[in-house]
Amino acid sequence: MSHNLTGTKLPKVTFKTRVRDESMNEENPFKWQDMTTEDIFANKKIVLFGLPGAFTPTCSSTHLPGYENNYETFKALGIDEVYCLSVNDAFVMYQWAKNLGISKVKMLPDGNSEFTRKIGMLVKKENIGFGDRSWRYSMYVENGEIKEMFMEPGYDDNHAEDPFEVSGAETMLDYLKNK
Numbered sequence: 001m002s003h004n005l006t007g008t009k010l011p012k013v014t015f016k017t018r019v020r021d022e023s024m025n026e027e028n029p030f031k032w033q034d035m036t037t038e039d040i041f042a043n044k045k046i047v048l049f050g051l052p053g054a055f056t057p058t059c060s061s062t063h064l065p066g067y068e069n070n071y072e073t074f075k076a077l078g079i080d081e082v083y084c085l086s087v088n089d090a091f092v093m094y095q096w097a098k099n100l101g102i103s104k105v106k107m108l109p110d111g112n113s114e115f116t117r118k119i120g121m122l123v124k125k126e127n128i129g130f131g132d133r134s135w136r137y138s139m140y141v142e143n144g145e146i147k148e149m150f151m152e153p154g155y156d157d158n159h160a161e162d163p164f165e166v167s168g169a170e171t172m173l174d175y176l177k178n179k
Contacts, residue, residue, distance in 0.1 A: 005139070005146045010037045011118035015108055018090040030094075037115070040108075041144040044080040047172055048108070049138040050121055053130060054088045054096035058164050063136070064102060066169035071104035074169075077176045081106055087113045087122070087133045110134070124157035138167040140175065148175055 018030040040046065049067060051059045067074075067082050074082050082105045086093065089111040097107050116122045116134045125133045137151040150171050152163040 004151070005119060005149050008146055010041060010141065010144050010146065011115065013037050013110075013115040013118060015040075015115070016090060016111060017109060018094060032090075037144065040081075040083065041141055043143055045078055046081050046083060046141045047074055047079050047138065047176075048083045048085055048141060049136075049167055049172075050085045050110075050116065050134040051136050051167075052086070052125060052133045052162060054086055054092045055099070056162075058162055059086070060096070060100060063164065063168060064096075064100060064105065068100075068102050068105050070169045070173060073173060074176070077173070079176070083108045085110050085115065085134065087111065087116055121151075123155065123159070127158040127160070136162065136164060136167050138172050140172065148179070150175075 013036065015035045017033050017035050019033045021029050021031045047067070049063065051063050053059060064084050067084065071082055084105050085108040087110050088096075090109040093107040093109040110116050113122055113132050121135045121137055122132055123135045125131065135152065135155050137149060139149040140147045150166040152165060152167055154161070154163050
């Protein structure tokens with residue numbers, strides 16, 4: 001199966017997210033908010049990157065911080081928003097962002113792995129006790145259509161390693177600067 005999705009439209013998916021609601025006068029002022037792929041991608045230029053898991057070494061030390069540190073450069077290149085997607089729930093994604101001091105990149109929980117499965121990026125990581133997770137990739141999306149995708153090599157269930165060569169912020173910035 002080819003995983004180069006360039007030129008294809010994103011699937012219609014609803015993400016279960018949590019958003020801050022200051023009117024809730026509670027210790028934990030968050031409410032559930034469904035966000036669809038339409039809400040996120042319609043009439044926008046989006047950079048989305050998917051990774052295996054919150055709080056994991058490469059994702060925490062390099063992948064997510066690389067996009068956060070280059071956020072203003074992405075905006076200067078005409079990108080409306082940068083999203084980090086993982087097959088984790090909204091609570092985990094929030095705490096991970098808080099733990100790393102992420103304030104610019106938006107966290108997108110794919111807790112049911114519906115989006116990841118529908119784009120063909122779902123892999124088994126049972127060899128390390130993770131169950132089903134996202135393969136590592138990045139994509140540039142215009143109005144819901146994938147214009148470019150960078151997928152790590154070696155896509156496979158229970159891959160012994162976690163390659164991180166082409167889905168980082170630098171590769172995406174190089175593409176955007178030269179497109």
